[in-house]
Structure formats: C-alpha cells, structure tokens
Amino acid sequence: MKTAIISDTHGLLRPEALTAIQGCDLILHAGDIGSPEILDHLSQIAPVQAVRGNNDLELPWAANIPDHLSLDLNGWPTLLIHDIADVPAHLAANTRLIITGHSHKPLIEWRDNRLYLNPGSAGRRRFKLPVTLALLDVRADTLEPQLIHLLP
Template identity: 55%
Template structure:
C-alpha cells in the first residue's frame, strides 16, 4: 500500500496511552494482554500470525494493524503494508521492517516511526523523529527479550516504556 492509499485514525490533541506490539507470530501471551490493558489504542506492527490475536486485542482497545512479511494467509490480505495515523495529535507511521522505510519521515511531518521485524526493542531519535520497535511479544528468537511498549502521549509529548513480559 502506498502512502497515498493510507488509512487515518484521527484523535483530538489529548492525553492517550498507545499500546505497541509486534511479532506475535501466532502467540499472544497473557503477559502481553495484561501489559496492554488500559491502552486507549493498540498498534500491531506485523507478523501477527493469527487473526484471533487481533480479536483479543480489540477487546482491550481499538486496534490498528499492518501485515508483516509472515502474514501471508488469506485472512491477512486486507491488512495494509504500512499505515499513517494521527493519535492524540501525534503523527505515526507504522510499517513492519524499518529497512523498507521509503519516505523521509521528517519531511512528511511524521513524529514517530514504529516498526517490528527485528525482534529487538529500539527507542532512538533520528533527525528529530522518534523510531520505536516494541520488540517481539511472541516466541523467543535467539536470546532476545520478549517485550511490548507503551507510548504515553500528553500534549503531543511522547514518552515510551518497554515492558519485559518475562521479567
């Protein structure tokens, strides 16, 4: 999906907690569900693995999700490859693999780029844009942690907390 075909979810400029999860690969741990409770919106950055995961997350809060490279089953065909949203006045660009970022987020007015794929939690600024990888919440890969992230937005200021689900 191109940026011109994107979906937009718009919320007024307010306080909001956004749960961020990726790389469940068909396994939604109860610890992830507990960590995301209280979120006002949940973003899934791909490699979902099972549509039931989205249904469980939707029972917590509205969900915006994109397709990951392993989401090739027919149920995932309707998911976009990338998504641009505005939540609580913050512009968010969601894709699965940050290496496939084909736009200049700063020039596009993006505040936060969220990607999964690597299974490695990440929080860094690049050219004034926050880049976030929540890590993987599904099956462990190598010795990487099992994590999700919470983005707390207040008056367009973003704070991020990674939560280790097995700690």
C-alpha cells in the same frame, strides 16, 4: 492517550502481554501477527490498528490488512510499518513517530525530531532476544515510551 505497541506475536498472545496492555486507549500491532485471533483478543481491550508483516503476506485472512499506515496519534504524525528498511519509501516530511517491528530487537531512539520505536517481539523468544512490548503515553507536547519486559 495511552497506547500499546506490540509486534511479532507470530500467533502467540501471552497472558503477560494482555495484562500489560490493560487500560490502553489504542493498540498498534506492527506486523507478523500470525493469526486473526490475535487481533480479535486485542480488540476486546481497545481499538486496534495493524499492519501486515512479512510472515502475514501469504495468509488469506491478512489480505485486507495494509502493509503500512499513516496515523495521527493525538497530533503526532505517525508511520506504522513492519520493516524499518521500508520506512524511506513511505516517510512523510512531517512524520514524528515511526513504529516498526520485524527485527525482534526493541528500540526506542530519537533521531533528530523523530522517535523510532520498535517494541521488540511479544511472541516466541528468538535466539536470546528479550520478549517485550511497548507502552506509549501520547500527549499533545510529549511522547513518553516505556519498554515492557514480558519474561524474565
């Protein structure tokens, strides 16, 4: 299952991001969405699961979007949450994949038997951080993450 992981769009969905996620089976948005149109555009490509970020909390259209989601991705117990600081409160013992956003800093790191994945920010550039998203090939026995740089 090819999964696109995007975060921190803050209302900006770049054409480069849309190109990068074509052909994905699922899209996960790790918060700070910015506008409902982002989710509408993404859902034209593949089914979307999303969580609210700290910048979405006061937006009326985001009231029904959860703060975290526990998912099963092709047999991989997964936690989707915006801020890594909130992970301990929602982490189940069997969780193998933790997807976060918030920091705008991409991260792909195995910690023991868990993959921590932050796709970085696909929205406006912040400081000198890269503009990125992640693609994740989810197979029954492996997770193969790839960071995609959207701007040079």
